[in-house]
Amino acid sequence: MASGSSGEQGGKxxxxxxxxxxxxxxxxxxxxxxxxxxxxxxxxVPFAPTKGYFNMGDSMVFFSAFAFxxxxxxxxxxxxxxxxxxxxxxxxxxxxxxxxKGSEGLVAGLIDRSGNGKRWIRIIAISVGxxxxxxxxxxxxxxxxxxxxxxxxAEVPGNIIQVIVGGTVGSLLAWYVRKAYPxxxxx
Amino acid sequence: MTRFDDLYTEADTxxxxxxxxxxxxSVLLLSLLAFVLSHLLSLILLLSFIFLLLLLARARYSKTxxxxxxxxRFMALIAVLWPIFDPSGTPVLARLGxxxxxxxxxxxxxxxxxxxxxLATVWYILMFTTSQRDLVRALxxxxxxxxxxxxxxxxxxxxxxxxxxxxxxxxxxxxxxxEFEKGGVLTRSRRYVAVLGPAIVTxxxxxxxxxxxxxxxxxxxxxxxxxxxxxxxxxxDYVALSIAIALLxxxxxxxxxxxxxx
Numbered sequence: 001m002a003s004g005s006s007g008e009q010g011g012k013x014x015x016x017x018x019x020x021x022x023x024x025x026x027x028x029x030x031x032x033x034x035x036x037x038x039x040x041x042x043x044x045v046p047f048a049p050t051k052g053y054f055n056m057g058d059s060m061v062f063f064s065a066f067a068f069x070x071x072x073x074x075x076x077x078x079x080x081x082x083x084x085x086x087x088x089x090x091x092x093x094x095x096x097x098x099x100x101k102g103s104e105g106l107v108a109g110l111i112d113r114s115g116n117g118k119r120w121i122r123i124i125a126i127s128v129g130x131x132x133x134x135x136x137x138x139x140x141x142x143x144x145x146x147x148x149x150x151x152x153x154a155e156v157p158g159n160i161i162q163v164i165v166g167g168t169v170g171s172l173l174a175w176y177v178r179k180a181y182p183x184x185x186x187x
Numbered sequence: 188m189t190r191f192d193d194l195y196t197e198a199d200t201x202x203x204x205x206x207x208x209x210x211x212x213s214v215l216l217l218s219l220l221a222f223v224l225s226h227l228l229s230l231i232l233l234l235s236f237i238f239l240l241l242l243l244a245r246a247r248y249s250k251t252x253x254x255x256x257x258x259x260r261f262m263a264l265i266a267v268l269w270p271i272f273d274p275s276g277t278p279v280l281a282r283l284g285x286x287x288x289x290x291x292x293x294x295x296x297x298x299x300x301x302x303x304x305x306l307a308t309v310w311y312i313l314m315f316t317t318s319q320r321d322l323v324r325a326l327x328x329x330x331x332x333x334x335x336x337x338x339x340x341x342x343x344x345x346x347x348x349x350x351x352x353x354x355x356x357x358x359x360x361x362x363x364x365x366e367f368e369k370g371g372v373l374t375r376s377r378r379y380v381a382v383l384g385p386a387i388v389t390x391x392x393x394x395x396x397x398x399x400x401x402x403x404x405x406x407x408x409x410x411x412x413x414x415x416x417x418x419x420x421x422x423x424d425y426v427a428l429s430i431a432i433a434l435l436x437x438x439x440x441x442x443x444x445x446x447x448x449x
Contacts, residue, residue, distance in 0.1 A: 021334040023406050027398035028391075030341025035390045037342065038349035042357075043379050056379050063387070075338075083342060087194065090257050091310030092218070092303070145306070146299055150268025151261070165376045173383060181391065 028068070029075055036060040036080025041088065057081050058133070058166025059173065061105045062126060066174035070109025078102025096144070100136035104129040104163075122171050130163030194250055194314040202244040202316040206424040207325035213431035214313045220435045221305040223442060227294065229449045230301045237308045246315045258307040262300040269296025319343045328418050337406075341397070349390065356385050 040057030060080065065073025081101040082094040108129030115121025137159055141152040202210070217237070224230050241251065269292060276291030317325075323343070327336040357367060360381050367378055441447040 021338075022398075023401035024394075024398040026334055026338050026406070027341065027401055028394045030338040031345055031390045031394040031397065033338065033342035034345035035349050035386065037346045038353055039383065039386070041346075042350055042353045043376070043382070056376055056383065059383065079339065080342065083339075083346065086310070086314065087346065088254075088257065090254075090261075090307060091314065092306035094310075145303060147261075147265045147303060148269040148296060148299060149272035151265045153272075154264065154268065161373075165373065169376065169380055169383065172380070173387060176384065177387060177391070 029072060032060070032064050032068070032072060032076040033080040033083065036064070036076050037084040037087065040081055040084035055162070056166060056169065057084065057101070058104070058130075058162050059169035060166075061101050062108055062129070062167050062170025063173045063177075065105040065109035065125075065129070066112055066122070066171055067177045070106050070113065073105025073109035074102045075105075077105030092145075096137060096140040099140070100133045103136060104133040107132050123167075126163065126167030126171065130160070130167060133163065134159045194254065194311070195318050196245070196247055196250065196315055198245045198316075200244050200316070201423070202240065202312065204423075205316075205427055206418060206420055207317050207321040208329060208418065209420070209424045209428045209431075210313050210317055211322075211325060211329075212428060214309050216431045216435040217309045218306055220438060221302050221309070223435070223439045224302075224449055225298070225442075226449050227298045227301065229438075230298060230305060234301055234305050234308065237305060237312065240312050241308065241315065244312060244316050246311065250315070251311065254311055255308075258304060261307075262304050265303060266296045266300040269293075269299060324414070324418060333412050345393070349386065352389055353382060353386050356382050 036057060039060050040055045043056040057080070061073060061077030064076040068076075078098045078101050082098040085091060085094045085097045106129075108125040111125035111128055112122055115125070134156060138152050138156055141147050141155065142149065217233070221230065221233060224233060270288045271286055273292040273295065274287040274289065276289035278290040279287060280290055280293075281288045313322075320340070323336050323340045326339070327333055331339075360378075361367065365378060365381060367375060369375075370378075438449055442449055
């Protein structure tokens with residue numbers, strides 16, 4: 001499946017090339033980004049009032065950050081969630097999502113790196129990263145989209161639940177994947 | 188669960204033929220225009236202009252409705268909640284304990300809802316008329332590094348694939364007796380762990396094969412890449428770009444330099 005689809009991607013001109021990012025990283029980040037977007041899309045439960053869905057996308061953000069480092073958390077979380085927004089038809093949210101979920105993955109990954117997998121450091125990482133996400137959404141809805149206090153506050157509880165669920169699920173998954181693929185996780 | 192449907196629709200309208208870079212710029216300019224306009228009537232005018240463009244792009248009703256579903260809910264929420272949290276203005280309509288509802292606040296709420304509607308629908312022009320390949324190519328042409336563009340292209344390409352992988356995993360778990368439709372948010376999301384695990388394993392395997400495929404196609408042999416069909420701006424593209432710029436600049440100058448209330 002993989003080779004066929006990449007043939008479709010660069011089908012017209014098979015020679016790609018750029019010096020810096022290794023093919024392993026390009027493939028891993030691309031696939032993780034796609035998975036983040038797909039999970040956001042498939043697991044939505046109509047819940048949060050403003051965007052109309054509660055989703056497990058955050059679990060992928062935390063998973064990427066804990067299993068593959070802060071860079072993966074920032075890129076896969078931010079770009080994947082923003083792509084899901086665009087593909088779901090709420091593209092005006094995409095720039096804010098990019099910053100919100102990107103900073104969530106970045107901060108969670110950075111804090112977790114100093115912890116060597118200690119449980120309380122991971123909890124701090126989830127809460128600080130989640131706070132970044134909730135605050136970014138709240139402030140950008142209030143000041144940049146100018147939706148008023150009511151709509152901005154209405155979104156906060158849903159986002160907090162999303163962080164709690166996503167953080168728990170994401171760190172569990174990361175723990176399992178690190179155990180199963182000890183070498184891959186430091187790619 | 189919603190079935191994934193690519194927003195892009197194949198057609199041959201002038202919006203489809205337009206250079207994707209011009210479309211990206213025009214969407215950004217029109218988004219800025221929604222912030223420049225502050226009067227309800229002019230925002231409604233902008234919204235109807237956007238819908239006219241969507242009509243010209245031959246957007247399918249089913250796709251437009253699917254996309255509008257999320258936006259309309261958000262717009263209604265803004266219009267309802269704004270007056271409750273904004274007690275300023277003089278003609279007070281109702282007073283319920285600490286909540287004061289005034290007439291200007293209601294209008295401000297509706298104005299903000301229409302502005303969000305403009306910001307949301309203007310994206311559809313881009314998404315309905317530009318294929319993902321053109322979008323990524325335009326971003327690379329605008330200065331995004333090629334390898335980042337490739338990552339983005341892989342992500343967009345694999346998004347529907349993983350969507351269907353997850354749906355078959357859900358079906359497999361359902362065949363074993365797992366119920367995804369019952370229970371509260373927390374119970375339901377705990378059940379999704381049984382879906383996420385296999386999905387991640389599939390993704391990691393795909394990433395391994397994909398990196399082999401990339402290497403076998405000499406990815407990384409040179410720092411840039413060549414294209415069979417290059418993007419080139421034609422006369423019509425420049426005309427469309429200048430129209431979009433004029434659409435932003437004229438109202439902005441009118442409002443900020445001559446203080447016309449629009």
